[in-house]
Amino acid sequence: MILTHCHLWPEGMTDREDDFGIPGRPEHLSKFADELGFEKAVGLAPFEVPEGRSTARISPDEDSSRWLADAIAEFDNIVGFASLDPSREDAPERVAAAKELGLVGVKVHPPIFRIVVDDPKLDPFYAAVDRAGLPLMFHTGYGSWAWPLEDYSVLRVERVAKRFPDLRIIVAHCGGAAFCRDVLALLQSNPLCCADLAMALRPDAGWYVPSDELRLIVNCVGADRLVYGVDYPWCSIESVERDIEIIDEWGLSDEDERMILHDNAAKLIQPLQRD
Numbered sequence: 001m002i003l004t005h006c007h008l009w010p011e012g013m014t015d016r017e018d019d020f021g022i023p024g025r026p027e028h029l030s031k032f033a034d035e036l037g038f039e040k041a042v043g044l045a046p047f048e049v050p051e052g053r054s055t056a057r058i059s060p061d062e063d064s065s066r067w068l069a070d071a072i073a074e075f076d077n078i079v080g081f082a083s084l085d086p087s088r089e090d091a092p093e094r095v096a097a098a099k100e101l102g103l104v105g106v107k108v109h110p111p112i113f114r115i116v117v118d119d120p121k122l123d124p125f126y127a128a129v130d131r132a133g134l135p136l137m138f139h140t141g142y143g144s145w146a147w148p149l150e151d152y153s154v155l156r157v158e159r160v161a162k163r164f165p166d167l168r169i170i171v172a173h174c175g176g177a178a179f180c181r182d183v184l185a186l187l188q189s190n191p192l193c194c195a196d197l198a199m200a201l202r203p204d205a206g207w208y209v210p211s212d213e214l215r216l217i218v219n220c221v222g223a224d225r226l227v228y229g230v231d232y233p234w235c236s237i238e239s240v241e242r243d244i245e246i247i248d249e250w251g252l253s254d255e256d257e258r259m260i261l262h263d264n265a266a267k268l269i270q271p272l273q274r275d
């Protein structure tokens with residue numbers, strides 16, 4: 001099994017130390033994934049934003065891709081995604097640099113970076129991710145950030161998917177209950193798009209998606225389009241075990257369940273060869 005959507009940052013959640021150390025730090029994630037029987041975890045680089053914009057952050061003066069690559073180097077069960085601000089002038093070069101550092105994907109968080117997802121000014125960045133053969137993950141679903149939902153709606157992500165049809169796009173949180181039907185339409189209309197289940201299986205979370213909706217997605221587009229994820233460190237051993245029970249309760253074939261918990265993520269973290 002592969003544990004995707006895990007946020008890492010230098011300090012971690014220093015107020016929540018547990019048996020594995022401080023949640024949010026690579027050494028903690030490595031043990032957390034191992035304890036739950038996951039062979040690999042996908043760590044997301046911290047956001048380069050000023051204090052107050054996000055918990056999982058690093059100073060904008062630092063290079064978060066380099067920080068992540070160095071921080072996970074000693075853990076052979078963690079691979080990393082860069083977290084890049086697509087509006088920066090050097091964003092395309094930073095995609096290539098992240099790949100060079102061995103990172104295997106790119107995360108974009110529109111309300112934290114305050115971008116309009118389908119702004120044509122961001123196209124050189126998307127083209128660079130496409131060229132690098134890396135998957136591109138967008139935060140989707142509700143958010144309490146000071147940025148309008150409409151600017152990062154699933155349908156704006158869909159415009160990016162149409163402009164870059166070879167790009168593998170992951171929509172995080174499956175859009176939450178509010179936008180899960182938009183996610184269904186996105187997946188039906190764009191074969192290389194998939195959705196992650198981070199927080200989507202937890203009734204207590206703002207991104208909860210009822211199981212009927214998730215089963216509908218599997219029925220309509222297949223189990224090869226959903227990827228298990230957790231939004232670590234905002235999860236626990238118990239919450240992950242419960243997530244897996246819920247997926248079990250869907251009554252999928254072993255093969256479909258393995259796709260969601262392992263195979264789909266295993267494919268995504270393999271960079272595509274481009275000429």
Ligand SMILES: [Zn+2]
Binds near residue numbers: 005007198231
């Ligand atoms: Zn997240």
